[in-house]
Amino acid sequence: MNSHGVVIIGELGQDSNVxxxxxxxxxxxxxLFQAPDSEVCVVFLxxxxxxxxxxxxxxxxxxxxxxxxxxxxxxxxxVLLGILEELCAxxxxxxxxxxxxxxxxxxxxxxxxxxxxxxxxxCIGISPGVPDGLFFAKPIYGGNASAFFSIDTxxxxxxxxxxxxxxxxxxxxxxxxxxxxxxxxxxxxxQNVAKVEEDxxxxxxxxxxxxxxxGRGMGSSKGFEMLSHFASILGGAxxxxxxxxxxxxxxxxxxxxxxxxxxxxxxxxxxxxSGSIQHLSGMSKSGKIVAINKDPEAYIFKVSNYGVVGxxxxxxxxxxxxxxxxxxxxxx
Amino acid sequence: MTRNLNIVVCMKQVPDPExxxxxxxxxxxxxxxxxxxxxxxISAYDExxxxxxxxxxxxxxxxxxxxxxxxxxxxxxxxxAVASGADDIxxxxxxxxxxxxxxxxxxxxxxxxxxxxxxxxDLIMTGRQASDTNAGIVGIGIAHYLGIPCITLAxxxxxxxxxxxxxxxxxxxxxxxxxxxxxxxxxxxxxxxxRYPTLISVRASKDKPMTVMNLTDLGxxxxxxxxxxxxxxxxxxxxxxxxxxGGKDSRDAGAKLAIQLRQDKIL
Numbered sequence: 001m002n003s004h005g006v007v008i009i010g011e012l013g014q015d016s017n018v019x020x021x022x023x024x025x026x027x028x029x030x031x032l033f034q035a036p037d038s039e040v041c042v043v044f045l046x047x048x049x050x051x052x053x054x055x056x057x058x059x060x061x062x063x064x065x066x067x068x069x070x071x072x073x074x075x076x077x078x079v080l081l082g083i084l085e086e087l088c089a090x091x092x093x094x095x096x097x098x099x100x101x102x103x104x105x106x107x108x109x110x111x112x113x114x115x116x117x118x119x120x121x122x123c124i125g126i127s128p129g130v131p132d133g134l135f136f137a138k139p140i141y142g143g144n145a146s147a148f149f150s151i152d153t154x155x156x157x158x159x160x161x162x163x164x165x166x167x168x169x170x171x172x173x174x175x176x177x178x179x180x181x182x183x184x185x186x187x188x189x190x191q192n193v194a195k196v197e198e199d200x201x202x203x204x205x206x207x208x209x210x211x212x213x214x215g216r217g218m219g220s221s222k223g224f225e226m227l228s229h230f231a232s233i234l235g236g237a238x239x240x241x242x243x244x245x246x247x248x249x250x251x252x253x254x255x256x257x258x259x260x261x262x263x264x265x266x267x268x269x270x271x272x273x274s275g276s277i278q279h280l281s282g283m284s285k286s287g288k289i290v291a292i293n294k295d296p297e298a299y300i301f302k303v304s305n306y307g308v309v310g311x312x313x314x315x316x317x318x319x320x321x322x323x324x325x326x327x328x329x330x331x332x
Numbered sequence: 333m334t335r336n337l338n339i340v341v342c343m344k345q346v347p348d349p350e351x352x353x354x355x356x357x358x359x360x361x362x363x364x365x366x367x368x369x370x371x372x373x374i375s376a377y378d379e380x381x382x383x384x385x386x387x388x389x390x391x392x393x394x395x396x397x398x399x400x401x402x403x404x405x406x407x408x409x410x411x412x413a414v415a416s417g418a419d420d421i422x423x424x425x426x427x428x429x430x431x432x433x434x435x436x437x438x439x440x441x442x443x444x445x446x447x448x449x450x451x452x453x454d455l456i457m458t459g460r461q462a463s464d465t466n467a468g469i470v471g472i473g474i475a476h477y478l479g480i481p482c483i484t485l486a487x488x489x490x491x492x493x494x495x496x497x498x499x500x501x502x503x504x505x506x507x508x509x510x511x512x513x514x515x516x517x518x519x520x521x522x523x524x525x526x527r528y529p530t531l532i533s534v535r536a537s538k539d540k541p542m543t544v545m546n547l548t549d550l551g552x553x554x555x556x557x558x559x560x561x562x563x564x565x566x567x568x569x570x571x572x573x574x575x576x577x578g579g580k581d582s583r584d585a586g587a588k589l590a591i592q593l594r595q596d597k598i599l
Contacts, residue, residue, distance in 0.1 A: 109469040113476035118559030148564040189481040190511035198505040278349035310582030318586030
C-alpha cells in the first residue's frame, strides 16, 4: 500500500483525557499501517494539550498536531474544516479516521465533499480487503445487513463507532513528534452564539450499565412510572421504543433506536417491546438482553438471553419482591 | 415578522423500519436487501424536518416544497406527507436511480441540481440521516454543491432579519449557531413526530402541484462514478440462544427470573 499513513481526529473524554474511542482508533490505525515508513498522526482541534499529545504518543502516535482555535469558534464546523483542509494538504494522508461522534459525524462528510473523497460513516470496523485495499464495514437496514465497502479515492474517510478495537498497550519507549499548528485567519459563514448544558439528572442512558426499556405494551404513562421504579431498584436508567414517545407516555430523549439513541449497557431489559429493526438497531449490542412480553411469538425473544412470557403488571412486581428479598439475604 | 419563506424539505422513501427483521432478505450474491411486503414510508428524521418546516411556516408564512429522489416512488406516501402541511411536490423519479446504499454523494448532487433548477429557496431541510443507511451525508453534500452554509442536528430555528439562529443538539445540551439564509439544516428527532393530516387535507393533497423530473432534465449522467464499491453483504448474527423462564403464572415467572439472573451473576 503506497500510503502516507493515517490521520486520526483526536477527541477528549469528559475527564479531559484522550477519549477511549480515539485510543481505539490509534490501535486500528497502527494495525492497518504496519510499514515502517507509514505514520499515524493524531490531530486535536483546539481542545488538546501537551498532556493529550503525550497520551496518544504512548498509544503509538508518531506525530501529534495541536492546533490553536479561538475559543469563540472551537465548535464552528467551517473553522474546523479549514484547519483539516490545511492539515490534509500538508500530510497527504491515505486515510482519515473520525470517531462517529457529534464532531465526527458533522465534520467528516464536510471534509469528504471538500476533498472529493469517498466516505463511509458509522463503520464498525476496517479490515484488509483483497487485493491490497481496505474494507470498511457498516451496518445497514438497522443492522439487518453488514455491507463491506472499498473507497476508491485517496484519501479515504471514515467515521467509526465505539468499540472498534481494544486500547493499545502503552509503549513508554515510543517516540513521537508534537507539532503546534497556528492557522491563518479562518473564515466561516456561521457564528457560535452560545452553548448550553442541559442536565437531565439521574443516570444517563448512554452511560447506564442497566437499562429498563418499555414499548407499546406498557399501555400508558402509568406503566412507565412502574418501569422507573424498577430501574431505580436496579440502579439503571429508563428507555423506550418509539411508540411510547410518539404517544407522549415518556419524553422524546428516552427513545432508543434508529430515531433515538444507540446504547450498549451490560444489561438491557425490554418490557412490552416486540423488537422492530427500528428498536433493535439501537440496543442489539447490549451485554445481556432480558425480554418480558405477553406475546410468545415476539421477535425480541430471538435476540434475547432471557425471556419471560407474561403480563409485566404481574412479572415486574414479583421480580422486584424476589430481587429485594435476595439482596437482603445476601447482605445478612 | 412575515417573510414568505421558501422551504424545501428533502424526504427519502425507505422500507418501514418498524417491520420485523424477518421481512428483510439479504442477498449476498446480488449484494442487495429486499424488504418483501414491507410498505415504503418516509424516513422518520425527514418527517421531523417536515414538522419543523410546518411550524416555521405557521409562524412566518411561506411555502413548503417536498423533494424526493428515487425510482418508482410511492405517490401515496408523498401525498400523505404533503397533507400534513406542504404546498407542492418536486420528484426526481428515474429508472436509473436504483436503491443503492452507497449513493449518498450522488444523491446530494441530484438534489442540489433539482433545487438549483427550480430557483428561489431560503431554507433546505433534511433529516439528520436516513433510517435505512444511517449515513448522514446527503444534507451536508447538498449544501456543499449549492455553496451554502449547513448546520447539522438542528432542533429549533428562529428568524432574525435575513439570518437564522439555530439550536444544534449536543450530547449534554445544545449550542446556538447563527448564519445567513439561504442555508441548509439537518434536523434531529428532538423536534418530535410529524403531525397527523386531517381527512380534508388528505383529500386536498392530491390536487397539490407536482413536478416530476428525470436525470436528463437535470443534465446529469445516470452512470455517475461512485467513490464506493460494495464487495460483500452479510447477515450479522444478532440471534442469541434464549433461556425462557416459566412458572405456574406470570408472578411466579417474574420471581424465577430474579432468581435466575441472580444465580447467573447478571444482577
